[in-house]
Amino acid sequence: MSVPAILRLGSVKDVSRFAEHLRALQLQIPCDSEIVRAADSPLLAPLERGEIKIGNRIAVNPMEGWDGTADGRPTENTLRRWRRFGQSGAKLIWGGEAVAVSHGGRANPNQLAVAEQTRAGLAQLREALIAEHKQAAGSDAGLLVGLQLTHSGRYCKPNSQRRAEPRILYRHPILDRRLGLPPDFPVLTDGEIAGIVEEFHRAARTAWELGFDFVDIKHCHGYLGHEFLSAHTREGKYGGSFENRTRFLREVVQGIREAAPRLKIGVRFSAFDSVPFHPDPAQSGNGKLGPGIPEPHADLLPYRWGFGVNASDPTEPDLAEPIRLLALLESLHIVLVNVTAGSPYYSPHIQRPALYPPSDGYQPPEDPLVGVARQMEAARELKRRFPNLIFVGTAYSYLQDFLPQVAQAAVRENWVDAVGMGRMILTYPEIFLDAVQGRAVQHKRICRTFSDCTTAPRNGLPSGCYPLDSHYKNSAMAVQLSALKKRARPGTPNEH
Ligand SMILES: Cc1cc2nc3c(=O)[nH]c(=O)nc-3n(C[C@H](O)[C@H](O)[C@H](O)COP(=O)(O)O)c2cc1C
Numbered sequence: 001m002s003v004p005a006i007l008r009l010g011s012v013k014d015v016s017r018f019a020e021h022l023r024a025l026q027l028q029i030p031c032d033s034e035i036v037r038a039a040d041s042p043l044l045a046p047l048e049r050g051e052i053k054i055g056n057r058i059a060v061n062p063m064e065g066w067d068g069t070a071d072g073r074p075t076e077n078t079l080r081r082w083r084r085f086g087q088s089g090a091k092l093i094w095g096g097e098a099v100a101v102s103h104g105g106r107a108n109p110n111q112l113a114v115a116e117q118t119r120a121g122l123a124q125l126r127e128a129l130i131a132e133h134k135q136a137a138g139s140d141a142g143l144l145v146g147l148q149l150t151h152s153g154r155y156c157k158p159n160s161q162r163r164a165e166p167r168i169l170y171r172h173p174i175l176d177r178r179l180g181l182p183p184d185f186p187v188l189t190d191g192e193i194a195g196i197v198e199e200f201h202r203a204a205r206t207a208w209e210l211g212f213d214f215v216d217i218k219h220c221h222g223y224l225g226h227e228f229l230s231a232h233t234r235e236g237k238y239g240g241s242f243e244n245r246t247r248f249l250r251e252v253v254q255g256i257r258e259a260a261p262r263l264k265i266g267v268r269f270s271a272f273d274s275v276p277f278h279p280d281p282a283q284s285g286n287g288k289l290g291p292g293i294p295e296p297h298a299d300l301l302p303y304r305w306g307f308g309v310n311a312s313d314p315t316e317p318d319l320a321e322p323i324r325l326l327a328l329l330e331s332l333h334i335v336l337v338n339v340t341a342g343s344p345y346y347s348p349h350i351q352r353p354a355l356y357p358p359s360d361g362y363q364p365p366e367d368p369l370v371g372v373a374r375q376m377e378a379a380r381e382l383k384r385r386f387p388n389l390i391f392v393g394t395a396y397s398y399l400q401d402f403l404p405q406v407a408q409a410a411v412r413e414n415w416v417d418a419v420g421m422g423r424m425i426l427t428y429p430e431i432f433l434d435a436v437q438g439r440a441v442q443h444k445r446i447c448r449t450f451s452d453c454t455t456a457p458r459n460g461l462p463s464g465c466y467p468l469d470s471h472y473k474n475s476a477m478a479v480q481l482s483a484l485k486k487r488a489r490p491g492t493p494n495e496h
């Protein structure tokens with residue numbers, strides 16, 4: 001498969017040229033030509049649904065840093081990141097970052113965890129964020145701060161960067177092979193699942209005691225909550241039917257309501273998935289990664305290992321079950337939803353569209369704007385069907401200099417209620433404030449999707465924006481990262 005040349009957005013000078021480029025790609029991405037200032041800005045309009053009041057339409061999506069201590073406490077780097085979340089002026093902090101409900105559920109040996117010894121540190125993150133937010137926004141009215149609760153399931157690596165300790169719900173014909181799991185590798189028992197459900201209850205109670213407004217029960221990116229949704233082939237009460245595959249979610253919600261009745265609940269979920277991708281072996285070599293192609297799956301049809309995928313062609317989304325999931329959330333009185341997609345481990349071009357691949361990825365198999373449009377369209381369709389839910393959109397960072405124009409149009413045209421910032425928060429947290437307050441957007445601080453914030457943790461280093469954030473750029477960690485990248489050079493994409 002050859003990939004047409006990709007236009008580097010950093011070279012696009014104005015919004016009309018950008019809009020022309022979208023038209024040439026035949027992509028439906030709304031984009032305003034002018035940013036509306038201050039009081040009239042759609043991005044600053046408050047949002048209210050029942051008890052939930054959010055002061056503007058800017059959200060920070062969860063961004064983990066792989067920089068906690070071995071026992072799950074935050075460090076100075078973590079604190080700095082949360083301060084920067086506050087500096088963005090966003091009134092919705094969707095979870096901050098993935099925080100494991102137990103030591104064993106951590107995705108890396110530096111992930112934060114909810115535990116007795118981490119209480120003070122987690123409280124400090126929230127307080128530091130609020131203090132910075134007050135400086136940036138003038139007050140903390142309408143600020144909603146959540147904590148993302150996770151169990152990493154298939155991607156647990158709690159103790160050593162070199163030792164994966166997967167906890168799986170079912171045998172996956174492609175991912176098991178990729179993770180090197182032998183045929184007799186055990187699946188979690190129903191009894192073990194009951195224990196994890198209780199860990200979520202305890203963690204949510206702690207989040208409430210520490211002052212968080214809501215918890216996100218993470219159901220995305222291939223981690224445990226997401227794996228439940230695709231457990232078609234699992235036997236017993238957590239697998240097979242839609243009802244069984246959502247039992248974990250319902251049990252977690254029920255227990256949180258008992259443990260912390262006034263704590264709000266949100267769900268971030270991968271609204272669609274895909275058969276895993278890998279670099280095309282025919283176009284890889286000499287340390288260069290080829291473009292991504294789907295893993296062979298002709299003998300796996302109808303495909304029974306995904307959620308929100310077309311079983312006859314698992315490279316295509318199918319929103320039928322995600323729609324059922326949202327109906328379930330609505331019936332559970334859960335209003336806060338965050339739409340994401342795929343997984344960073346096996347479909348990074350779907351989950352975080354980028355021009356440059358992370359070290360364990362592949363060259364983009366499509367213009368990354370196609371990936372942005374795919375996530376935006378899914379969120380729009382789901383929002384259209386569930387107008388009373390609060391939708392946060394994802395995967396906007398690749399829009400680069402045109403992020404404010406697209407975000408404003410998406411909110412104005414009701415595609416989403418709030419626009420979430422992922423990678424852009426690492427490099428330029430104030431981008432929306434600059435735009436709506438009439439200051440020039442700072443070209444040099446725009447995330448160019450170099451993927452170093454993913455490559456670094458894949459190699460055991462903390463995450464951060466190494467190319468653009470001086471805190472990382474001039475650090476010893478940057479020297480280490482550069483040496484690692486020289487050893488495994490993924491090459492540059494086909495760009496112009
Ligand atoms: C370094 C890094 C850390 C991330 N950490 C989390 C996380 O802890 N929880 C989560 O749900 N998503 C996480 N994500 C995914 C982002 O929230 C977001 O979905 C993704 O980056 C696409 O949005 P963007 O285009 O704005 O970057 C992470 C992404 C990156 C690059």
Ligand code: SF4
Binds near residue numbers: 424451452467
């Ligand atoms: S390292 Fe910086 S520029 Fe690269 S993707 Fe991450 S935030 Fe963006």
